[in-house]
Amino acid sequence: MKILIFACKWCGLIGADGAGKKRIQLPTQFRVIPVECAALVEPDAVIRAFASGMTGVAVLGCHLGGCRFNHANHAAIKRLELLKTLLDATGIGGKRLLISFGTAHEDHQYAEVVKTFFDELEAMPSTAAWIS
Amino acid sequence: MSGIAVFLCRCFGEVKRVIDLDSLQKEAERHNDVVSSAVCESLCLADDIEKTASRIGESGADKVVIGGCSHLARGGAAVDALVERGIKRSAIGLVDLREACAWIHKDDPERATEKAWDLISMEIAGLHHRRESDDVTVSVCPEAMIVGAGPAGLSAARTLAQMGFKVHLVERGSNPGGMLNLISHVYPSDEKASEKMKTFVDEVDKNSLINFYPKAKINSITGFAGNFNVQVSSSGGEQRLRAGAVILASGARVWLPHGLYRYGKLTNVITQMELERQFIKGPREIKTAVFIQCVGARNHERPYCATMCCPSSLKNAVRIKEENPDARVFILHRDIMTPGSVLEAYYRNALAKGVQFIRFEETNPPEMLGDEHVESVEVFDSISRMKRTLECDLVVLSTPLIPNDDNVKLAHMLGLQVDRYGFFSEIYPLHPLETRMDGVFICGSARWPVSSDNAIVQGEGAAAKAAALLGSKAFSALSLSRVPGEKFGHAAVNAEKCTGCGNCVAVCPFAACRLQKMGRKSIGRVNKLRCKACGNCVSVCPNGTVQLPEQDYRAVAAMIKQAFGGDSAL
Amino acid sequence: MLEKIKNIARTILSEKQADGVLGLIKGQWDIIQPHIFESPVEVDALVIEPKWLLAKMAMTVLRSSREGYRLAVVVRGCDERALTELVKRNQIEKERLVTLGIACTAEQAQACICDRPYPQKLDCGEAVAGVDTLSVESVKELLAGDGPERMEKWANILKRCIKCYGCRNSCPICVCVPCKLEDQVWVETGVIPAEVLSYHLIRALHLSDTCVACGACQEACPVNIPLMALQMSMREMLRETYGYEAGLDPDRKSPILYDLCKEPAAGQALPDWVNSLRKDDES
Incomplete structure (x- = not known):
């Protein structure tokens, strides 16, 4: 299980910080890359992550309308939804890309998002077909 | 010599308790790029910071990775000390080993240590590709443009002119005064609107620093804080103005209740504004009047309270009572909104004068009876649960203020945001007069419906904010940010690689990107002062021409590669 | 004629x-x-x-x-x-x-x-x-099957790639110089078989909202990779969600570049709470 999380500094990362302060125990197999805004997450980087063998990628951003960069995250969600379609078409599964905006700002919410994502990915078939 | 120094903070044992820092340090020492490494007790302690800094000096490292606490702490005093010693901010990588690793993986120290090393090696890999954005310093044009000459705009103009700044006051109508021209008296002072306005208008006439542009239309606004270029066509013809700051005081307009309460069909059903106009003409004796509140407000379409309609009705109800103490005046309301001691006293005064208040429910509004004009109003009193029929010869509808239609156009020109109704949004509730675009300020009903008194105060506030900018001679792009903490950076285009597709121009939420003709080719350009580093342009650029040096794509890719022990699965 | x-x-x-x-x-x-x-x-x-x-x-x-x-x-x-x-x-x-x-x-x-x-x-x-592109048998077959089945199918198809860059070169819309597919960072260069996942997904995604369905990439492919099937599914998504088709209206840019207020989605692929942005959906 390898999960990569892009966390927006103003939402997901604050949740991650809170989860730490609350000592909420989480599975270890995820890595967080902090970004200034979810809009900075290039879909190509997400593809790169899958190509590097990630089981799942999560992009955590602020809720729509709550982005400090005006409407920056609107365009981000559109791009990533399009990528999901492509992942579905190739059978990798759009579910492996978690786009969660405005849901991980609080410690327990963040922990919940991460745990649920783990469980979901656990239930999915392995990506061995690509890797072999 | 160059290389990376790695410092691991034990955080008084908080990190150390879970993560084996000594083995991490050994691992770091084996890393090719690392020239120095150490475990410190706490990088919050001045003593440790001092030791760390001198170690970096000895090793000759030019980049530093700090494994410590939360990203939200931004490295704290340790980073400040390193920056002071000449290490670039972009050359310092922070790894959160405490909140993001030790504290959430207490039960699994072995894997937590593994993860900690992955996080550190990700940071080391990423650090190679991070650079600092080129900064520019620009001078400030000490002039301001104010859009709208209503109470807010006039008071902003007066305040700035008194401080000695040149002001371009741009007005859509032909006279200054805005909505004060349309009403007879203002609440809560009950001054005559024309007199209240006079002091301001005199100032505009007298003060040579204020240039007034009547019948003006803004065609375009380009530029950035300190240097806005505005194309205005007014009665004086097409003009180009330069301004260091822009204050939006364009006000709002009154919503007309077409289709409600048979407005427009019955001759004596009028709006509050029409009543004001009648009062401007002179006193009018009215025998019975019914005011209806929240007409077209606090409903599904416009869920907000426009705040000025209740006090206006109270003001006019009392006025009718004063002209004719025998008059019967009813205010049909859903709730009377009079917050604060002044307005509450206003309400009590109306009660004392004999104005009657009847509460109705949104689902059961009053009904107009009569054919050509209203003869009576039927209302279900929601408190006594009784139907009442009020004979009357005048019905006044209180309608809310709604945003001007061209707000959206202005917002697009300036890279601002409007709220869901169309009023200009402030940057945060704690900075009510500032917008997301530096150098652009908002006041008065352009940002939210307010009374004339509040508009005047807000105008002064916006003027003070603008003066702080106009007073500075020059500033740098990176110092400009209304976001707390330092500005992250700004995007830059590699002109050689750019195909000129225009994706960045379309996607930029701050109107910071534009296309520039270079021979037969178009090339994208990012305005460093408008750019807020959201990264949208980076993500839509088809060939990675636009980059944020602080978070280069190579850095992200390198971090991904290192995320799980560096063994790429393919 | x-x-x-x-x-x-x-x-x-x-x-x-x-x-x-x-x-x-x-x-x-x-x-x-x-x-x-x-x-x-x-x-x-x-x-x-x-x-x-x-x-x-x-x-x-x-x-x-x-x-x-x-x-x-x-x-x-x-x-x-x-x-x-x-x-x-x-x-x-x-x-x-x-x-x-x-x-x-x-x-x-x-x-x-x-x-x-x-x-x-x-x-x-x-x-x-x-x-009707998505109901053609050959396309249906490519996009059929559940996750693992489809994944295996596509993995086998894409592994045929010899990285001749024919799909990119023949595409009438691909104009970038240099191209991201030549960048070591995104697609490892000098290796065959190609890093199939990143090469093909990045290529397909870059053209998602500009693909005019000419089929040139597929015709150019020497190993018969059915590249159009990927584009068709994304074109369909754009059509359903935003009512957008590349190449029809010269004045309408891709909806992907604009915010949801200006280019609202039909809500097909976007989460429900996006609706909270709409003016008429106030609770």
Whole structure:
């Protein structure tokens, strides 16, 4: 299980910080890359992550309308939804890309998002077909 | 010599308790790029910071990775000390080993240590590709443009002119005064609107620093804080103005209740504004009047309270009572909104004068009876649960203020945001007069419906904010940010690689990107002062021409590669 | 049909509506190749078969020709859409371009699995109805099956890739120099078989909202990778969610670039709470 999380500094990362302060125990197999805004997450980087063998990628951003960069995250969600379609078409599964905006700002919410994502990915078939 | 120094903070044992820092340090020492490494007790302690800094000096490292606490702490005093010693901010990588690793993986120290090393090696890999954005310093044009000459705009103009700044006051109508021209008296002072306005208008006439542009239309606004270029066509013809700051005081307009309460069909059903106009003409004796509140407000379409309609009705109800103490005046309301001691006293005064208040429910509004004009109003009193029929010869509808239609156009020109109704949004509730675009300020009903008194105060506030900018001679792009903490950076285009597709121009939420003709080719350009580093342009650029040096794509890719022990699965 | 298009081409040249007409010529030894007709007499040798995408060629010609040179291009539906996309991306100046639209036959539409086998500006021929792309058997089969089954299918298909860059080079919309696919950071260079996942997904995604469904990439592929099936699913998503199709409206840019207030989604693929942004959805 390898999960990569892009966390927006103003939402997901604050949740991650809170989860730490609350000592909420989480599975270890995820890595967080902090970004200034979810809009900075290039879909190509997400593809790169899958190509590097990630089981799942999560992009955590602020809720729509709550982005400090005006409407920056609107365009981000559109791009990533399009990528999901492509992942579905190739059978990798759009579910492996978690786009969660405005849901991980609080410690327990963040922990919940991460745990649920783990469980979901656990239930999915392995990506061995690509890797072999 | 160059290389990376790695410092691991034990955080008084908080990190150390879970993560084996000594083995991490050994691992770091084996890393090719690392020239120095150490475990410190706490990088919050001045003593440790001092030791760390001198170690970096000895090793000759030019980049530093700090494994410590939360990203939200931004490295704290340790980073400040390193920056002071000449290490670039972009050359310092922070790894959160405490909140993001030790504290959430207490039960699994072995894997937590593994993860900690992955996080550190990700940071080391990423650090190679991070650079600092080129900064520019620009001078400030000490002039301001104010859009709208209503109470807010006039008071902003007066305040700035008194401080000695040149002001371009741009007005859509032909006279200054805005909505004060349309009403007879203002609440809560009950001054005559024309007199209240006079002091301001005199100032505009007298003060040579204020240039007034009547019948003006803004065609375009380009530029950035300190240097806005505005194309205005007014009665004086097409003009180009330069301004260091822009204050939006364009006000709002009154919503007309077409289709409600048979407005427009019955001759004596009028709006509050029409009543004001009648009062401007002179006193009018009215025998019975019914005011209806929240007409077209606090409903599904416009869920907000426009705040000025209740006090206006109270003001006019009392006025009718004063002209004719025998008059019967009813205010049909859903709730009377009079917050604060002044307005509450206003309400009590109306009660004392004999104005009657009847509460109705949104689902059961009053009904107009009569054919050509209203003869009576039927209302279900929601408190006594009784139907009442009020004979009357005048019905006044209180309608809310709604945003001007061209707000959206202005917002697009300036890279601002409007709220869901169309009023200009402030940057945060704690900075009510500032917008997301530096150098652009908002006041008065352009940002939210307010009374004339509040508009005047807000105008002064916006003027003070603008003066702080106009007073500075020059500033740098990176110092400009209304976001707390330092500005992250700004995007830059590699002109050689750019195909000129225009994706960045379309996607930029701050109107910071534009296309520039270079021979037969178009090339994208990012305005460093408008750019807020959201990264949208980076993500839509088809060939990675636009980059944020602080978070280069190579850095992200390198971090991904290192995320799980560096063994790429393919 | 051929005579009609020749007459239009002659008129364009004699009336100086354009300085040249880009089309196909049947030359020596009956070889068919693209040609710029610059005099009405030359037009006798003009042919319109087979399908040959000229959009990128038109771009190159216009770029290297003198200022003010106007070019007319004989286009099919896909070619016209590609030209529109190139105009939208500032690669061609609209004023210097004239199109002569010809319609494809029903058989051609079937062969290309084309959902719009006619240009917007149709000068010659009868427009036939397009094919419902996603219900064609061969496409259905590629997109059928649940996760693992489909994944294995596509993994096997894409592993055939020999990384000849044919799909990219033949694409009428791919204009970036340098291209991300040549960047070591995104796709490891110098390895065969290619890093299939990143190469093909990045390529497909970059064209998601500009793909005009001409099928050139698929035709160019020496190992028969059905690349269009990927584009079709994304085109369908854009059509359903935003009512957008690349290459139709020269004034409408991709909805992906705008916020949800300006280019709202039909809510198909976006989460429900996006609806909270709409003005009329206030609770």
